[in-house]
Amino acid sequence: MSRTFDLIIRGGEIANHAGRGRADIGVTGGHIADIGDLSKADAGEVFDAAGLTVLPGVIDTQVHFREPGLEWKEDLESGSRAAVLGGVTAVFEMPNTSPATTDMDALNDKLKRARHRMHSDFAFYAGATNENADVLAEMEKAPGCCGVKVFMGASTGDLLVKDDEGVERVLRAISRRAAFHSEDEYRLEERRALAVDGDWQSHTVVRDAKAAIMSTERLVRLARKTGKRIHVLHISTAEEVDFLMDCRDVASCEVTPQHLTLEAPDAYDRLKAFAQMNPPIRSAEHRAGLWHGVQNGLFDVVGSDHAPHTREEKSRPYPQSPSGMPGVQTLVPVMLNHVAEGRMSLERFIDLTSHGAQRIFGIAGKGRMSVGYDADFTIVDLKAKRTLTEDWVESKCGWSPFTGDTVTGWPMATIVRGSTIMRDDELVSPSMGEAVRFQETLGAA
Secondary structure (H helix, E strand, O other), X not given: OOOEEEEEXXXXXXXXXXXXXXXXXXXXXXXXXXXXXXXXXXXXXXXEOOOOEEEEOEEEEEEOOOOOOOOOOOOHHHHHHHHHHOOEEEEEEOOOOOOOOOOHHHHHHHHHHHOOOOOOEEEEEEEOXXXXXXXXXXXXXXXXXXXXXXXXOOOOOOOOOOOHHHHHHHHHHOOOOEEEEOOOHHHHHHHHHHOOOOOHHHHHHHOOHHHHHHHHHHHHHHHHHHOOOEEEOOOOOHHHHHHHOOOOXXXXXXXXXXXXXXXXXXXXXXXXXXXXXXOOOOEHHHHHHHHHXXXXXXXXXXXXXXXXXXXXXXXXXXXXXXXXXXXXXXXXXXXXXXXXXXXXXXXXXXXHHHHHHHHHHOEOOOOOOOOOOEOOEEEEXXXXXXXXXXXXXXXXXXXXXXXXXXXXXXXXXXXXXXXXXXXXXEEOOOOOOOEOOEHHHOOOO
8 A cells, every 4th residue: 555645755866864865755744754765655746856956945044034114125025935936944033123023022023923924934033132131031932033133243223232241141141042243343333434435345444354353252252151052143254263163162153155155345346335244245365264164164054144225225325325135035046056166065055054053043843854854845956057137036125246146056946844835936835934943942832
């Protein structure tokens, strides 16, 4: 008697803990039920993956979807639509909205807005301030919260904890891993006068490499003092790479596709404000340092830091132009192009886009392609050559710093908990996003 599944992904190459090879995947009830030769099995739906590679679902652990309060830039629906069109199955969304996600009411409001309206699965960060340490312990234990986010340097929004006392107070109040925007605000304040009107090259002078390494050294010292786990976001300097290699006892870290792909001064010459982000795109020396970190296993995750602004906002002269760029939809093709060009292996791509997030954030039931886990898959054509065009961009901002680039490797389908959400660059199922679960909060009501 043949077995019956809800879905069989048949005939593709799969890449998981067992390596790379031909196998079928059987899905029942939104979970992986079997992996192997399922040629004699039946299913309600069969996905023909011949010629394609099936990866664990990509998880983007840093996006800014701007809702509530800034919906003209992005919202939860449009941002998650961009995510699944780009092969991303789950996102962790940042707290610098308006109002900021700094109390339980704001967190619950986001969760309510997101459920079955977002196309991907989701979790939200709690935002730390100098006044809310007493509520962070409750927030980080709430279902759908991925942890606490701290801005040590000012960026979009008004969330900021710049002093050691404030950071230590936050770390002592919480028990889960906290994520940090690590730039030293005191140094940034001293250097803001160095901004040259209309000259985006000066962005790297204002927010220089020393501001990043100073902050990260402070942060690690405080993590060791308090015995807490930290996650350093969007590393941008070679100095931080060298330093963090000796800090693996307390620190995990992230790199972005932008910092691995773009470099100064070319990016600012070509893109001007559209290359402006915090921390900045830096020189070839720093980009090489980041790749050294990738190749030596330092980085735990790649996050897009998707942070859209409108063309009108970006058209303001520097320094009035806002920092941030979209990236959730381009994460997979840009990083697969690096795989195609030999800068990293497909296995390292998987570690950075699914396994790493599962490991450091303690995601329950996602981030691995094995029996019992959620049936989340990013199905790609590793040989497809495409040019990134603006008509493909789903973000409300309508632009990408990678427009015009030709890449090798393309997301052909996005499957979330056994449902095919995107196929061949089109949405094929209604939004059905649910909150990501975490091992440390499974008992939460």
